[in-house]
Amino acid sequence: MLSSAGHPFIFILPFIAIVIFWVMAKFEPKPVGVTQKSFFERNGVPVAIYLIVAVTFWSLFMIVLPQLFMVEMSFRPKLPQIEIGGPKDLYTFENYHYFIYGSTTISDAINWVHIKAFFLTIFASLLIAIFNLALCYPLAFYMAQVAPAARVRFFLLLLIAPYWVNEILRAFALRIMLSSNGLINKILIGSGVVDQPVDFIGNDIALYAGLGYAYMLLMIFSLYNTIETLDHAQIEAARDLGAPWWHIHTFIVIPFIKPGVASGCTLVFMLSAGSLAAPLVLSGPRSLWFTPIVYDRFNQAFNWPQGAAYALILLIACVTFVLFVLRLGRLSLGEIAK
Amino acid sequence: MNSKTVTNVMLAFYMAIFFGFLFGPLIVMGVSAFNTSTYPQVYPIEGFTLLWFEKLLNDRDMVYGLKNSLWIGMWVVVLSVPLGLAGAMMMSQIYSKARSFYYVIVVSPVLTPGVIIGISTVVFWGDLTTTTNSRFLYHGLFMTVLGQSSFISAYCMLMFMSRLNKFDRAQEEAGLDLGASQTQVFFHILLPFLRPAIFSSAVLAFLSSFENYNTTTFAILADKTLTTVLAGRVRQGTTPAISALAVLIIAVTVVGAIIYEIVKRREDRERQARLDAAHAAELRELESIEKATHHA
C-alpha cells in the first residue's frame, strides 16, 4: 500500500474516537445525585470551551496523534528525502525484519546483538524492580506503621532530597564512586579484599545499581502510601494472637498493599526499561541496553523509520508488562497511576 | 541480648545501608567538587579549590543550556498546568466507560518511556509542519515543550484530581444560588480553592522539565538544554566541574526546601491560631447561651 494514504486515515481515526467518546459520555446513565445538566450549562460557555479545547489539544496533538504517527512511520522504508511520498514509499515490515535478522531483506543470520539487548533489558528491569521492592519494603513499612510522625516527616525530606538532583548527575555520582579508581575500589584495595580494582562499570554492576538508585523513590512512595492506609490495629490484633512477624507480613500486609506493590514495580520497570541517562553514563563499551540502541537508530544511523520501529517494540513490551501485572494482581489502571 | 535489641541493631544496619546507598554517591560527588584533583575523587584530598566552580561558570555551553532549560521549564509550566487542570475537571464530569476510556488515554504518557514520547513528538510535528508548510514550528525548544508537557500535564492532572476530590460541590452550588454565573463560580470559588494545587503542580512541572533528559534528548533536535550538555560532558569524560554543578543544584534545592518549610510552618501556625480563635468563640458562645437560659 502506498504510504501517502496513511496520514489522512490516521487523522480521521482519533476524530472517530472522539465521536464515540462523546456518545458514551452523553448517553451513559449518570450516577444518582449528579446534575443532569449539559456540559455547557454545567461549566458555563467560556470554561466549557476552555475544557474542550485544552483536553482535545492535549489528548490528540500531544498524546494520540504522535503515537499513531510513530506507529505509521515504523512501517515505512528508509528513503532519501526526495523519494518520500513517491512510488517507492510503500508500507513494509523491513524495520521489524531488521530487528530480528540484522538486515532489511536477508533472513540468514539472527540479529543477536539487538535481540539480546532487548531481552536483557526486559529481564534486568524486572530484577531491578524486584530488588527495589525488597530494599524499600522495610523502610516503607517502618515509616508507615512504626515511626513517630515527626521522624516520618524527616525521613520523607531525606528521601526526596536526592531526587532534586537530576538523573544524569545522580548517575554521574555513582560513576565517580564505582569507577576503577573510585572510592569503593580504593576501600576494597585498601582493606585487602581485592588486589585489582573491580570493573563495576564493565561488568554492568554500575548500570544496574544506577537504575535501581534512580527510581527507588517511586517504589518507596508507592509502598508507603498503601501501607499507611493499613489499619495498625490489624497488625496489633495479629500480634496479640501470636502470629510471628513473617506471618504478619506475608498474610496481612502484603495482600493489603498489592496495589502499591504493583504500581511501584510497574513504575520502576517502565522507567528502567526506558531509561537513557543511566545507560549512557554508567555502561561500559560492552554493555547492552535497549534504549541506547534506539537512540543510535536516530542519532547515528539516521534511520528514523527503524528507530520508530524499535521504539514501538519497546513500548509494546512495556504495555504487555503493565497488562500482565494488572492481570496478575487483578487491579485496574487507576490503582497503578495514583 | 533480647530480641528487641536484635531488631534495633538490624534496623540500624539496614538504615545505614539504605541511606548510605542514597547519599553516599552524592556526598562523594559533593566533596570532589572542592578537591584540586582533576579526577573527581574524595580520597586522597589533594587540596581545597573553587576552581571547578569557576570553570563551570565560564562554560558557555552549560550557561547556554541552562538558559534554554529555564525557558523550556517556564513554558512547560504555562502549558501543563492549564492542560492538567482541564484534564482533571473533564475527568470529574464523565462516568463509567467514557471515563475509563479517557483515563487510559490521558494517563498513558505517565507510563510511556520518555524516549518514546520524545520520538513520537518529533515524528508527528516533523510531518505536520512539513505538510502544513509551517516548518518554523519545527524547532527544538518548541518540540521539547510539547514533548515534556504531554506527560507533565498528566502529573499535574493527577495532582488536580486529588485536590478536586476534596472540593465540596455545595460551594459551587452556594455560589450559583447567590446569583453567580458558572464562569464567576469558576474564578471566584473553584480557582482560589485550587490555588495550592496550582502552585505545587507548577513547581512539580518546572522541576520535572528542568531535569528531564529522556524526552528532551530527542525533542531538542539540534539545540541544547542543560541536561543534554551535561550528558555530553559526562560521556566525554569525568571532570569535577560536573560535581560543582551538582553542588550548586543541591545548594539551590536546599535553600528552596528551607524556604518552603518556613512558609509551611508559618501557615500552620496561622491556621492553628484561627482554630484556637474558633474554639475560644465556641466556649464564649456556650457561656452566653447558658447565661441567657438562666435569666429566662
Added chain:
Amino acid sequence: MADVEIDCLTVQFGSFTAVKDVSLQIRQGEFFSFLGPSGCGKTTILRTISGFQDPTNGAVRIGGQDMSGIGPNQRPTALIFQNLALFPLMTVFENIGYGLRVRGVPKANRDRKVDELLHLTALSDQGHKKIEELSGGQKQRVAIARALAVEPKVLLLDEPLSALDLKLRQYMRNELRAIQRRVGVTFIYITHDQGEALTMSDRIAVMNRGKIEQVGNGRDVYEYPQTSFVASFVGENNGFSGTITKISGDQAEIETSVGRLVGLNKKSLVVGAKAILFIRPEAMQCGAQGENNLSGIAADAAYEGMTTHLTMKVHDGSSIIATLTGAPALEFPPQGSSVSFAFATRDALILPV
C-alpha cells in the same frame, strides 16, 4: 397569597422516584417545614425549588411565575446548605457581600447592606474574620446573613442546625424564628427532627416515601395525625395493629394481639378493615383501671425529673410506654412485677394501615 406553589411535582432518578406527584401552596411570609425521615424526598423538593434539580413532571411557581428553565442563579430563592457551604477563603464580610458582588452592586451600597446584615445577625465586630475562626453559631449566622443579602423572596434551609450540639441547636431555633419574624421572608425548612419542625414552623408537611402525608400546623400533626405514618413519626406513640370488629358512632373496636381496644374512628373505617390504634404515652395511665386496659410486666422506668417513662412488656414481646408527668404519687412497680396501663377512648386514634 401563595408565594411558592408546587404543582403535581414528580422527580425521578433513573427508576427511583424521589418525589411522587406532590402539590402544595406555601404562603407569603410563612415559616414552612418539610418533616420526614432521610430519603423521603424532602431535600429533592428543596433542590427543585432552588433550581438545582429539574422536575421530571409538574412545576414550581414562585410569586406566580413558572420557574421551569430558570437556573438557580436567577431564581428569587436563597439556599442555606446543610454544611452551610461558606466560602472558607473569603472573610465574613466578603461571604455576606458575595451575592451582591456578583450582581454588580456598587461597593458603597454593598458595604452598607453587609453592615446592616452583620448588625441584624449580631456579628458586627466579626466582619474581618475568616470562616475558620468562627464558632458554630457564628457560622450559622453568617450563612443566614449571606442568604438574606440578596433579598430573596424565599429562604430555603436544608437542615442547617444538624451539625450543632444540642444546647446550641435549641438556642438557634429561637434565633432563626426571631430573624424570620423580623425580615418577613418566607422560610422553607427541611428537617428530620420533629422538635425543630414543631417549635419553629407555622405549618409542617410530613413526608414519607416521596409523598406528603399531611400538611398542618404543629398541633394538627401532633394531635390529629391523618395517617399512621404521621402518628408514629411525629412524637412518641404506642401503636397496636389489628382488624376492626365493631363500629359505634364515632368509635370503633379493634381486635389486636393484646386484646380488644376501643378508640376514635375519625377516618370512618369499616368492620373488617386493617387498622392501627395509636395512643400517646402521656395519655396512658399507670395502675388505674379505665376504658381500655392493658397488663404486662414492668420492664424499665426511666426517671427524667419532670417526667418518667415506664416501659411495660406484654405477652407477645412488644413494649408499651407510658409517660407520667409531675412527681408521681405512686411507687414505681419494681422490675419484673406485673403492672397494668389504662387509657381513655377519646385519647386513642384508629388509623388505616
